[in-house]
Amino acid sequence: MIADDGQKAKISKKLDENLKWLNExxxxxxNFDIIxxxxxFAGKDAFLLFVDGFTKDNIMMYLLRSLTLVKREDIVVNTLEKIFKTYIDYIEVDQTDDLHQVVDRVLAGQTALxxxxxxxxxLIDAREYPIRSPEEPDLERxxxxxxxxxxxxxxxxxxxxxxxxxxxxLRMELMEAGTRSKTDICIAYLEDVANPNLVQLIKEKIEAIRMDGLPMAEKSVEELIMPGSFWNPFPKxxxxxxxxxxAAHLLEGHVLVLVDTSPSVMILPATFFHHVQHAEEYRQSPLVGAFLRWVRFFGIAASVFLAxxxxxxxxxxxxLPEGLKFIGPDKxxxxxxxxxxxxAELGIDLLRMAAVHTPSALTTALGLIAAILIGEVAIDIGLFAPEVVLYMSIAAVGVFATPSYELGMANTLVRILLIFAVGLFRLPGLxxxxxxVFIFLALSKSFGVPYLWPLIPFNWTALKSILVRSPVPIQNTRPSALKPQDASRQPLPATKPLKRKSENSETNGSRRKDE
Incomplete structure (x- = not known):
């Protein structure tokens, strides 16, 4: 009989008992897909247990052919060890005596013999998940x-x-969360760079997850390890x-959290200024990158304050001064x-959501409907002032120019808040x-790092690297807010002149002795 205490169920020597337990x-x-x-083979009865669709058929056929060639006299003594070490011609294999572990591994795609x-x-890890080919992300082109x-x-x-x-x-530590989904989560970090307290804190928060499943993958993990995120629209x-x-953030000392079934990787911790930088700035020369960064800063500021x-x-x-009186609306x-x-804000958000759900062949028609049938007619009938449409369009472009989609949505909510504050209380409201909003951001933290660092607390060296895209040769330190174990990214220059000087001094000393 199989002894099952709920924590561990020992595998029985009898196949029928194992198969009965696994069937229950x-x-x-x-289930048609659990086979x-x-x-x-070699006078021994056996069975393979796997999930159809996860197992590589060609590898399993090769293993079965190999097992049929095994002779009984070759495995009479220590049968399992000999088959495991000699006749299973595959790299990723393991053993277990626990049926609960067998169930978990099989549902994860492995094959049990x-x-x-x-x-x-x-346990034979001959799994192959359905996968699409790696392509350039739409949001980070x-x-x-x-x-x-x-x-x-x-x-x-x-x-x-x-x-x-x-x-x-480089460490890639595998964890698991979700009592039913058993979602694989990988914690990636550089062991001699990342702050060990930060790594331990992230692990503890993931281990504390008690949800039955994580169907939304990384977003579910974020809300579970970042308490209070419901009331904070700004992404931490x-x-x-x-x-x-x-990879660039790993080298800085950050920790990555990768969740299975998701193409998005979480970078921890993250400040406000992490969300206003884009990879394109580092793919151009420093001067061009700095120009692109400042254009992006202008667009982000316009998305919040212009309207x-x-x-x-x-x-x-x-x-307004006398020379700017023309800014006000005529009608x-x-x-x-x-x-x-x-x-107008609701209309823009509605159009954006419609564009997401509209087939690509119809997106041009959707744009024409939005621009001509809605915008022009709304102005002609006097529903909207032309300036309102103009400035809301500029604000929408600023949102789209924001590298982080999450920060763009947070800025949208701030813009709505400021519009109502101005409409009700004028200048004091603004x-x-x-x-x-500024105080709220200044008091926020992301895994112990101030959200507005390096502005608050002020760090001119780090702030300068954010305001101006610095050349790679002078990017020689890691962010101090992360408290990395190794703060230097480049080795100190070689001290050859000093070495020559010491050699000369030794020579001179020997000459004096000879004299």
């Missing part, structure tokens, strides 16, 4: 640079990172689908300006609204 646990006779394949009279099973991107299979993603960082200190974790971006500030001067023309429209901005 996995429902082999009820139990009876085999016989049970042999009559043996109290252990051989670059003019020059690599075109590969992460996919939904964890082992491919770790390989893309190891291809770029061949450091023996940076996502990337580019292996080069992930509220224009609404303020439209409602309070006295705030305010039939609806209040504050509500015009609000309805100042108080912006002040509250």
């Amino acid at each position: 646990a996995l429902g082999i006779d009820k 139990s394949r009876q085999v016989h 049970f042999i009559e009279g043996e109290q252990k099973a051989i 670059v003019v020059r640079g690599s075109r590969d991107g992460f996919v939904e299979t964890l082992v491919y993603n770790t390989a893309l990172i190891r291809r770029r960082i061949r450091d023996p200190k 974790i940076r996502y990337t689908e580019r292996p080069d971006v992930a 509220p500030v224009w609404l303020l001067v439209a409602l309070e023309p006295r705030l 305010p429209g039939q609806v209040g300006l504050m509500w015009q901005f609000f309805f 100042l108080v609204g912006f002040g509250l």
Whole structure:
């Protein structure tokens, strides 16, 4: 009989008992894709257990052919060990005496081999998940640079990172979360660079997950390890689908969290300024990269402040100097300006969602409908002032120019907040609204790192590298906020002149002795 205490179930020497237990646990006779394949070799009865669709057929056929050539006299003594070490011609194999572990491994895609009279099973990792080819991510395109991107299979993603960082200190630790989904989660970091306290904190938070499943993969993990994120629209974790971006952050001392079934990799911790940088800036010369960065900064600032500030001067023309009186609206429209901005905001968000769900062949038609049938007609009938459409369009372009989709959505909510604050309280509303948002960001932290670092607390060296895209030769230190074990990214220059001087001094000393 199989002794099952709920934690461990010992494998029996009798195949029938093992098969009965597995049938109750996995429902082999009820699931068409869970297959139990009876085999016989060297006078021994055995069976293979695997999930159809996860196993590589050619490898399993090769192994079965190899087993049929085994003779009984070759495996009479220590049958399992001899088959495991000699006749299983495959690299990734393991043994276990626990049926619960067999169930977990089989559902993860491995194949289990049970042999009559043996109290252990051989686990063969000959799985092959359905996978798409690595392609350039839509949200992080670059003019020059690599075109590969992460996919939904964890082992491919770790390989893309190891291809770029061949450091023996790179650690890829596998964890599991979800009592039912049993989702694989990989923690990647450089052991001699990353802060060990940060690594341990992330591990503890993942181990504390008690959900039954993680169907939304990395997003579910984020909300479970970042408490209070429901009320905070600003992203405290940076996502990337580019292996080069992930590798760059590993070298800085960050920790990566890769979740199986997701092409997005989480970068921890992340500050506000991590979300305003793009890989394109590092694919161009430093001067061009700095120019692109400042254009991006302008677009992000315009997406937040342009509409509220224009609404303020439209409602309070006295705030404008005489030479800028033309900025106000000539025809305010039939609806209040504050509500015009609000309805225009809803219209833009509605169009964006419609574009996501619209087939690519119809996106051009959708744009024409939005621009002509909605925008022009709304202005002609007096529903919107032309300036409202203009400034909301510029704000929308600024949102699209924001490298981080999550930060763009957070800035949208801040813009709406400021529009209502200006509409209700004019200049005090704008100042108080912006002040509250700034204080909120200044008090926020991402895994112990201040969210507005290096602005608050102030660090000019780090802030300078954010304001201006610095050349690679002078990027010789890692961010101090991460508290890395190794703060230097480049070795100190060789001290050859000093060496020559010491040699000369030794020569002179020997000459003096001879004299």
